[in-house]
Structure formats: C-alpha cells, structure tokens
Amino acid sequence: MNLSPLNERFVLHFGEMGSRWGVNRTVGQIYAVLFLSPEPMNADQIVDALGISRSNVSMGLKELQSWRLVKLIHQAGDRRDYFETPKDVWEIFRTLAEEKRKREIEPTLTLLRDALMETPLDEAERHAQQRMREMHQLIELATGWFDEVQRLSPDTLENLMRLGARVQKVLEFASFLRPGKDGKD
Incomplete structure (x- = not known):
C-alpha cells in the first residue's frame, strides 16, 4: 500500500503528535494508518505502508491494544491477525479520555487522597495540604462532570x-x- 501525499501528511503528523500524547512516533503513525484504512490491516501491510520493522509494528499494535484504540480482527481463511480502529470517532474520543483518566488522573487522585489523610507536621504542611485539598476538589469536580458527559449520546x-x-x-x-x-x- 502506498500512502497518498494527503495520507502521508496525516500519518507523519500523528507520529509527531504521538510523543506529545504519551506514545512514541511509531505508535502514532501505526494508529494513523489504521484510522485511515477502509479495511482492517495485518502487520505486514502496516510494515509496507510505513517502512518500519515488523518488531516495531508488533510492539506498537500491542500498545494500541492496551489503550483499546485498535481491535483485533480475524478474517475467514486467513491465519494472520488484522487490526482496525473503531469506526465511530465519538467512541475513539471516549476510549481515549477513559484511558487518559485511568493512566493520569486516577494516580494523581490517589496521591492527593493519601496526602490529605496525613497529619500535617507544621504550618507549611498545613498550607500545602490545603492547596492539595483545593486541587483534589477541582479534579473530583471535573471528573464528576466528565462522568456525566460520558453518559450523553x-x-x-x-x-x-x-x-x-x-x-x-x-x-x-x-x-x-x-x-x-x-x-x-
């Protein structure tokens, strides 16, 4: 599969953005190729499209599966694994938001809850704990709102x-x- 100039720009951009979003360039490019593909692709097709090693594709696909951003598909009569992204962009948005929350927000809330349970040793710690309480309240409010928004059609x-x-x-x-x-x- 040869990438058209339009598709190539999109794929290269997603590779650049991947590092800003917490994944490496290759993972971003793999996702972009799968997102644009009208049909599920196997690893060899992804290797051909991107010109990267088979091992990089395998690792990238595993990472995308852990993010729940690609699905494994089996095709009758073919032993190879095929992959595709969800078709609905809203499903992709929700999945990405849920995964970011699980990986970034929840650990922060856990740290804040633990810190707020401790007895402050001095005025500086009381001040720090008050600031943490404010941050905890804001994050809880935002995540509560996000939970409600997630339930909307x-x-x-x-x-x-x-x-x-x-x-x-x-x-x-x-x-x-x-x-x-x-x-x-």
Whole structure:
C-alpha cells in the first residue's frame, strides 16, 4: 500500500503528535494508518505502508491494544491477525479520555487522597495540604462532570460542544429564574 501525499501528511503528523500524547512516533503513525484504512490491516501491510520493522509494528499494535484504540480482527481463511480502529470517532474520543483518566488522573487522585489523610507536621504542611485539598476538589469536580458527559449520546454531546460559551447564558438565565437567588452561586 502506498500512502497518498494527503495520507502521508496525516500519518507523519500523528507520529509527531504521538510523543506529545504519551506514545512514541511509531505508535502514532501505526494508529494513523489504521484510522485511515477502509479495511482492517495485518502487520505486514502496516510494515509496507510505513517502512518500519515488523518488531516495531508488533510492539506498537500491542500498545494500541492496551489503550483499546485498535481491535483485533480475524478474517475467514486467513491465519494472520488484522487490526482496525473503531469506526465511530465519538467512541475513539471516549476510549481515549477513559484511558487518559485511568493512566493520569486516577494516580494523581490517589496521591492527593493519601496526602490529605496525613497529619500535617507544621504550618507549611498545613498550607500545602490545603492547596492539595483545593486541587483534589477541582479534579473530583471535573471528573464528576466528565462522568456525566460520558453518559450523553454522541448527538447530545456534539450539540453541547457546539453551544460553547453560550452555555453560560443559559446558566445565567436559569439562575435568574430561581426564586431567592441573586444570580450568584
């Protein structure tokens, strides 16, 4: 398979972005090739498309499987393993967000919970613990909101995202309508 100039730019960009997203360049490129492919691909096809070693492809596919960003597919009459990305971009977004949370947010929350359980030794530790408490509350609030957003249908989520800053106007109006409220929380 030869990559067209358009596909090659996309694949190279995903390779560059991979390192910023916590995976190496090769993993980003493998994902991009699979994402663009109309059919599941086997490792040999990925090797041919990217010009990288079979071992790099195998390791990259394992990493993408651990992120749940590629699925293993079997084809009748063929003993090779084939791989594809989920077709629905919203499913990809949700999976990526869940994995990032599991790998980055949850360990931070665990550290903060443990730190907040300790008895501060002095004023500096009390101050530090208060700052950690504020961070913990913010992360808990954000993850709670994210949990609710994750349960929305893709259509509802898309509409919410399209609203953008206009959501603030809806919230201000709703606050205005509540009896006994001056519009401030």
